[in-house]
Amino acid sequence: MRRTGTRAAIVATVLIAVPVVAAGQAPVTSFERLNTRLTPGDTVWLTDAQGREVKGRIQALAPDAITLKANGPMTFAARDVSLIRERDGDTLRNGALIGLGVGGGLGIAGCVSMAAVDDGNLGWCALAVGLYGGIGTAIGVGIDALIPSKKLVTYRAPGTPGSSQARLSIAPVVTPRAKGVAVSFAF
Numbered sequence: 001m002r003r004t005g006t007r008a009a010i011v012a013t014v015l016i017a018v019p020v021v022a023a024g025q026a027p028v029t030s031f032e033r034l035n036t037r038l039t040p041g042d043t044v045w046l047t048d049a050q051g052r053e054v055k056g057r058i059q060a061l062a063p064d065a066i067t068l069k070a071n072g073p074m075t076f077a078a079r080d081v082s083l084i085r086e087r088d089g090d091t092l093r094n095g096a097l098i099g100l101g102v103g104g105g106l107g108i109a110g111c112v113s114m115a116a117v118d119d120g121n122l123g124w125c126a127l128a129v130g131l132y133g134g135i136g137t138a139i140g141v142g143i144d145a146l147i148p149s150k151k152l153v154t155y156r157a158p159g160t161p162g163s164s165q166a167r168l169s170i171a172p173v174v175t176p177r178a179k180g181v182a183v184s185f186a187f
Contacts, residue, residue: 027156031078032063037154038086044068045151047083048076084155087148095144096137103136104129 028034038044040058046068047053056070066084067075107129114125169184 027153029156029158031081031155031157034066034084034155035061035063038084042086044154045085046076046081047085049080049082051082081155082157083153085151086154088150088152092141092144095140095142097140099136099138099140099143100133101136102140104133106136107132 028037038058038061040061042058043055044058045053045055046066054068054070054074056068056074058066059069059073060067060075064078065075066078066081067073107125110128110132111125169182171182173180173182
């Protein structure tokens, strides 16, 4: 019985402590396939072969060129583009949920502390939890809106620095006879 409890504790710890590998989409390496990820109207950050970065909105997308609207139309041939990035579409939902949890938690903590002191009518508790939860939600959304999302690489020209696909993988190994970690590195 003791071994089963120990195993369950180890499995639970591993599941909580080891992050799940969440890989985003790999960058497109063929300019012809860029239209599968981008559409006219998208805002992108384009780095040309000389290393200059241009922020603009896509006006036209062809298999051999891209036209951006950035201080007037600018057309880049496929051979002159080394990197294209776009912003990650982060929603405000996570900020709202975190704020709701913190605000609602403070409201519940206030109710619990008042219940220990006052045995009277605690009908105001639901109102307090709702009010603090609402205030926390508003603050969470406001803070999340102020944090800019990451720029994700959408296109990387073959042969440019950083275009190699090196990967590191770490995974727990838990069997009846062995416990450990498997590490692999591929490049």
